[in-house]
Amino acid sequence: MTPSTTPIRFKAKLLRPESPKGAAWTFLVLPAGASAKLPTRSMTTVDGTLDGASFQATLEPDGQGSHWLKVGKALREAAGAAVGDTVALEIMPVAVELEPRVPADLRKALADAPAAKAQWSTLTPVARRDWIHWITSGKKAETRGRRIATACDMLASGKRRACCFDRSGMYSKSLGAPTPAQ
Incomplete structure (x- = not known):
């Protein structure tokens, strides 16, 4: 590559x-x-x-x-x-990756967790995008809520990357192109 x-x-x-x-x-x-x-x-x-x-x-x-x-x-x-x-x-x-749009529920959780917010501010736009994608890829509201809580805990403890997130979608099949209409 x-x-x-x-x-x-x-x-x-x-x-x-x-x-x-x-x-x-x-x-x-x-x-x-x-x-x-x-x-x-x-x-x-x-x-x-x-x-x-x-x-x-x-x-x-x-x-x-x-x-x-x-x-x-x-x-x-x-x-x-x-x-x-x-x-x-x-x-x-692009020469510099764009800042991702932070969903309101994650923005609120970070505001309520100063240590997590401090770590979040040190991340690259690509790392923030990965966290957001991991959180928002949950199919159920409960999953998303758990992931937000887990993300805040992991960030507060110093983690920089979302755990076990397959950025390519090749291994987890969590990412993929839409299915074309017939």
Whole structure:
């Protein structure tokens, strides 16, 4: 896996997700060769163009060693593309990862746990994103609540990374591209 210092160019097909029904967004899966040029198998933020329309987005791991991109309606329309079209992309990893949006329940828990908040403030944006993803990937509200409490305990004790979190989705199958609609 050699990070690219030149633009990564490829073509991919725009797909409609099976769920949620009637979604306005589409997605595409990067070809393995294009994905291999990115700096990591996990989430990575890129600047790019889709059929000439500029965007900045965070690519998600597809659980198969590649990445997928959620293409919002505005970007798809700016590119003049439709579901089923093969589009041309050019992407480059950003020089500095963006700060993730901290969910309100986690923000409140950190505010109530000064030691955890202090450790949180020392983390990189990528590490914070991993914690947020681990917390929000729980399917049930009880799981999310437990993970927030556990995260605050682990952070307060000095941990910097979420325990046992597979950033690529390849081993836990916790991450993956949406299923395309038929």
